[in-house]
Amino acid sequence: MVLIAIDTATKALGLAFYDGKTLLAEQMWVASNQHNLLLAPAIQATLATLELAPQQLSAVAVANGPGSYTGLRIGIALAKGLAAARRIPLIGVSTLDILAVPQPVSTKFHLLCVVQAGRGRIIASQYVTRKGQWVVDTAPAITDWAALLPTLSVPTLITGEIDEEGSAQIAAQNNDSLVVVTPALRARRPGILAEEAWRRWQAHPDHDYSVNSVMPLYLQTP
Numbered sequence: 001m002v003l004i005a006i007d008t009a010t011k012a013l014g015l016a017f018y019d020g021k022t023l024l025a026e027q028m029w030v031a032s033n034q035h036n037l038l039l040a041p042a043i044q045a046t047l048a049t050l051e052l053a054p055q056q057l058s059a060v061a062v063a064n065g066p067g068s069y070t071g072l073r074i075g076i077a078l079a080k081g082l083a084a085a086r087r088i089p090l091i092g093v094s095t096l097d098i099l100a101v102p103q104p105v106s107t108k109f110h111l112l113c114v115v116q117a118g119r120g121r122i123i124a125s126q127y128v129t130r131k132g133q134w135v136v137d138t139a140p141a142i143t144d145w146a147a148l149l150p151t152l153s154v155p156t157l158i159t160g161e162i163d164e165e166g167s168a169q170i171a172a173q174n175n176d177s178l179v180v181v182t183p184a185l186r187a188r189r190p191g192i193l194a195e196e197a198w199r200r201w202q203a204h205p206d207h208d209y210s211v212n213s214v215m216p217l218y219l220q221t222p
Contacts, residue, residue, distance in 0.1 A: 001058035003201075004043070004082065005194035008035040008075030009067030009095045010115050010161060014190030015042050017050060020198055024050055026191040035074045043078075057086055059209075061197030063188075064092035065217030066123045066140050067115060072216040080211040089209030091197040094217070096125045098193050099160045100134040103181065110137065112152065114160035115188070117142050122166070123219060124148055126156075142219050145169035152178060159186045 002024070007014035013031035017024040025046050031038050047054065062079035065072050076092075083090035099113040111127040111134055121142050127134040145166050155177040158170065162180065170178055180186075201209065 002052060002056055003059040003061055003194055003198055004057055005061040005190045005197060006039070006043075006075050006079050007063035007095070007098070007188060007190050007193055008039060008071045009063040009065055010071055010188075011068075012161075012188060013038060013042075014063075014188065014193065015039070015046060016190035016194040017046065017052070018191070018194035018198055020202075023191045023194065026189065026194075028187065028190055033070070035071055039074065039078060054082070054086065057082065057088060059083075059089040059091060059197070059201060061091045061093060061193055062214065063095045063098060063193055064214055065095060066117075066219045067095050067217075068118065069216075069218060072218070076214065076216050080214070084211045089201060090211050090214050091201050091209055092214035093193055093197050093200070094140075095188060096123075096127075096136075096140055096160075097196065098188050099186070100127045101196050102185065102189070102192050103134060103157060103159055105129050105132055105134060106157070109155045109157045109179070110152075112156050112158045112160075114158065114162060114166070116161045116163065117219070120144055120165065122148070122161075140217070140219060149173050149178070155179070157181055160188070162186065 005016040014028040016026040096113040125140040126138040128137040159181040
């Protein structure tokens with residue numbers, strides 16, 4: 001069994017193949033607004049490299065948001081097409097969950113997961129530790145760094161898409177309890193999407209994984 005994972009939720013593009021034991025392939029790069037040009041050829045090329053046919057895919061995982069309208073539409077449409085054509089499960093995973101899952105669990109810190117929303121805005125959600133894993137504490141919302149950072153009153157790890165403005169605003173807080181995760185660990189890895197989708201699929205095999213069960217999560221500016 002092989003699962004393909006697709007993430008086009010923001011300017012980053014991610015693709016991974018996973019068989020439940022081995023991460024067979026993983027690619028990620030900043031694609032800006034070229035997802036529609038790059039995604040399908042990348043899938044075809046990776047299938048060829050792995051000597052796999054589309055008929056050998058057993059499940060599809062996709063980042064279902066929050067994120068950009070265009071990016072989500074492209075990735076989810078292609079994921080649904082693959083799943084529908086093969087009549088295989090489609091598992092949607094939140095972009096912010098993908099950021100949270102690989103972070104070391106800490107009872108001393110909260111975790112802030114961030115993706116860019118364009119025009120100086122960000123989408124952010126806070127996570128806390130419960131039963132040895134990160135769980136959502138505040139629902140995803142569109143905001144900006146200036147409004148968000150002063151509200152962080154507890155020690156907080158910050159991960160995800162932090163642009164120059166975000167880095168400057170965090171530094172300006174002069175707050176040692178705000179800890180920015182290193183760039184490599186902040187990356188929204190498609191391999192993590194693949195593993196997490198597989199875990200959910202195997203833990204809840206009776207869940208509805210039809211193509212109609214996955215919808216993009218768009219947020220509106222309040």
